[in-house]
Amino acid sequence: MRTFIKSCIPQCLWILGSPSRKFHGNNRLLTSQIISHYESINQGKKELPEYFNFASDVLDEWARLEKVGKKPANPAFWWVNEEGEEVKWSFEELGSLSRKAANVLSEACGLQRGDRVLAVLPRVPEWWLLNVACMRAGIVLIPGTSQLTAKDISYRLQASKAKCIVTNDTLAPAVESVLPGSQFLKSKLIVGQGSRNGWRNFKELLVVASADHKCVKTRSQDPMLVYFTSGTTGFPKMVVHSHSSYGIGFATTGRYWLNLTPSDVMWNTSDTGWAKSAYGSVFSPWICGSCVFVHNIPQFQPAVIAETLSKYPITTFCTAPTAFLMLVQHDVSSYKFPSLKHCTTGGEALNPEVFAKWKIQTGLDIHEGYGQTETVAICANMKGMKIKPGSLGKAVPPYDVQIVDDRGAVVPRGEEGTIAVRVQPTRPFCLFSEYLDNPEKTAASVCGDFYLTGDRGVMDEEGYVWFVGRADDIINSAGYRIGPFEVESALIEHPAVSEAAVVSSPDPVRGEVVKAFIVLAPAFVSHDPEKLIHELQQHVKKVTAPYKYPRKVEFVQDLPKTVTGKIQRNVLRSKEWAKV
Structure with missing residues (x-):
């Protein structure tokens, strides 16, 4: 794979510098300006720009600073697997490769701005290229977990009207089995070494594609991503996010919850099909100029996780509470994590006992955060604040998070209700745009002045939010x-x-x-x-x-x-x- 990537941009050198290298003085000031700018927009101190594209406005700016030596010598992307293969891209290389990929989608596949692409891939480098390529071309990406079956894929193709699907050799037969009912699908791309009748090979197209591509000028509120999320009374809903909601909305998340800087290496273990991958493997680290680290392991194995944290200079680690439970049961006290300094978790409630054992075994706290597919991180135990084990932390500025009753009225501290985000008089731009083609569900998500998360919780006297359970039947x-x-x-x-x-x-x-x-x-x-x-x-x-x-x-x-x-x-x- 390393040879393949090199062949795409022979004029570029691989980044071989140490990711742990620090930067000082004016360089720190210059690189922090990017983070500060978008953090100010996120917190309402500056107006949301009319036009915004994460690829051109953030990633290309990091590439520019990198080129003139005003950014630490971290790679932008660092991928490894169990076979010992390794891929590293600088921001400049990520830019060149993603422009090639954008041309593959636009020229080879005939996709136009606003078209939708369903990407069902495991943790392979091409998934990250597709993310950025879709931004550049104004194409809407629909991530899907590689555990999807033929029935799941069929529903997603039909509901989204996706014109292209990108998957691997393993899932291609499932796609083919549902093609007769997929009248909107025009192009099929396969990520792998071989060929398949009726499919075009993404890698082969990428090698010959031009790196000359002009990024589409997208409005901040133009759709960028669609995620399918589970429902209680029907098939999954389609959650639409704009270029700004995730592209700018994660600035505060990255800086204060994940504690990221351009010197950091961030490893988030989430599957590519979940919004948490966008949280911790795309937008939060890259808006902060950090390195995205990926270990492509098919299943969570505590020993492999611990060995990886020992071997690589990972400074920030994010995984699910259940995974932390498995790690402390494995007992990681005998391992040394020389670079690790910040741990986070989310997606489910963290047991205080797991928090305590991790602290004993590693000397590190776990900073729990809370958000949904429909939001960014809206509550968190942020760096520097007192952690109350078992709580979701406090509201992340500038989001007004409250506990409300069935009428949308704020309940007194200590009383149970629904965790909600204030959307009146101004709806935060970081929230999802809509449930696609489902105005009834979109309208039902708001009660009074608040967006309802559907999660039950309690807020204590200090403003910490405690999760109680779902208000509906979601498991x-x-x-x-x-x-x-x-x-x-x-x-x-x-x-x-x-x-x-x-x-x-x-x-x-x-x-x-x-x-x-x-x-x-x-x-x-x-x-x-x-x-x-x-x-x-x-x-x-x-x-x-x-x-x-x-x-x-x-x-x-x-x-x-x-x-x-x-x-x-x-x-x-x-x-x-x-x-x-």
């Missing part, structure tokens, strides 16, 4: 947000299932897991229950993304329902959690 298992509707729909497709209801169930490792209550069809009542449970679990894994399968299954005679026949998931969920 948060080890940071994976799972909508019960999708799992129930998959179960109902099996002939053994007459009715199904899916809820969260407590779990000591993942916090909560998916549990399915199933009413069997008469012909299957006498079947071996253990074999049938395994069969149903495997069925769900094939129909929808494997992480959604029910880890617990209980067969019941009937399901609790309202007088109108609606299944009462809350009754089942309450029974599950009453057992704790």
